[in-house]
Amino acid sequence: AQSVTQPDIHITVSEGASLELRCNYSYGATPYLFWYVQSPGQGLQLLLKYFSGDTLVQGIKGFEAEFKRSQSSFNLRKPSVHWSDAAEYFCAGLSGGSYIPTFGRGTSLIVHP
Amino acid sequence: NAGVTQTPKFRVLKTGQSMTLLCAQDMNHEYMYWYRQDPGMGLRLIHYSVGEGTTAKGEVPDGYNVSRLKKQNFLLGLESAAPSQTSVYFCASRVLRRGGHNEQFFGPGTRLTVL
Numbered sequence: 001a002q003s004v005t006q007p008d009i010h011i012t013v014s015e016g017a018s019l020e021l022r023c024n025y026s027y028g029a030t031p032y033l034f035w036y037v038q039s040p041g042q043g044l045q046l047l048l049k050y051f052s053g054d055t056l057v058q059g060i061k062g063f064e065a066e067f068k069r070s071q072s073s074f075n076l077r078k079p080s081v082h083w084s085d086a087a088e089y090f091c092a093g094l095s096g097g098s099y100i101p102t103f104g105r106g107t108s109l110i111v112h113p
Numbered sequence: 114n115a116g117v118t119q120t121p122k123f124r125v126l127k128t129g130q131s132m133t134l135l136c137a138q139d140m141n142h143e144y145m146y147w148y149r150q151d152p153g154m155g156l157r158l159i160h161y162s163v164g165e166g167t168t169a170k171g172e173v174p175d176g177y178n179v180s181r182l183k184k185q186n187f188l189l190g191l192e193s194a195a196p197s198q199t200s201v202y203f204c205a206s207r208v209l210r211r212g213g214h215n216e217q218f219f220g221p222g223t224r225l226t227v228l
Binding site: 009032034036041042043044045046049051052090094099100101103104105106 | 117144146153154155156158161163171203205214216217218219220221222
C-alpha cells in the first residue's frame with residue numbers, strides 16, 4: 001500500500017538553528033512529492049514539490065528538500081529557522097494517474113527564541 | 114482571485130442538527146476534496162470529486178454527503194450531526210493538467226463543534 005511517513009510528531013529548534021524534517025515514502029514507483037505548511041488557524045500552503053529532474057528542490061520561505069531514491073526520502077531543510085516558521089508541516093505523495101494524495105501525519109515545529 | 118473559500122468559518126451544532134459546508138474555488142479546477150483534521154490524526158479524506166456532477170468516497174465518508182452541481186462549488190452535508198464530527202474541515206482543489214504533479218490549493222477551514 002502507498003504510504004507517507006513523518007517519523008517525528010514534534011521538533012523543537014532554537015531560532016537561527018538549522019532544521020531538517022523527515023519524510024519517507026512507500027510507493028511502487030517514484031511518486032510526486034510535496035511539502036505543505038500549516039500556520040495556526042490556517043489552511044495548508046505549498047512549500048515545494050518534486051516530480052522529476054534535479055533532486056534538490058527549492059521552495060518558498062527559504063526551504064529546500066532533497067529527494068533520495070535510495071532512501072525513499074524527501075526531507076525538508078532550512079539553514080536558519082525564524083520564529084515565524086513555527087507551524088505544522090505535512091509531507092504528501094501522489095502516484096502518477098491517481099486523484100488522491102497521501103499525507104503524512106504531520107510534524108509540529110516549535111521554535112524557541 | 115480569491116482561490117479556495119469556505120463558508121462558514123465557525124459553527125456550533127447540537128446533536129442531530131443538519132448543516133451544509135460550502136467550498137468555492139475560482140481557479141477552474143477539476144478536482145475538489147473535503148478533509149477533516151483532528152489532533153494527532155493528520156488529514157483524512159471524506160469525499161472527493163473529479164469533475165462537475167461526480168463524487169466519490171474517501172477514507173471516512175460515513176455521516177457525510179456531498180454534491181458538485183457546479184464546477185466551482187463542492188458542498189459537504191451533515192444530515193444528523195454527531196459529537197464525533199467535531200473537527201476542522203478543509204476543502205482543497207487541484208487542476209487537471211498533463212503530468213499530474215499538480216499541488217492542491219486549500220481553503221482556510223471550517224471549525225465545527227457538535228454538542
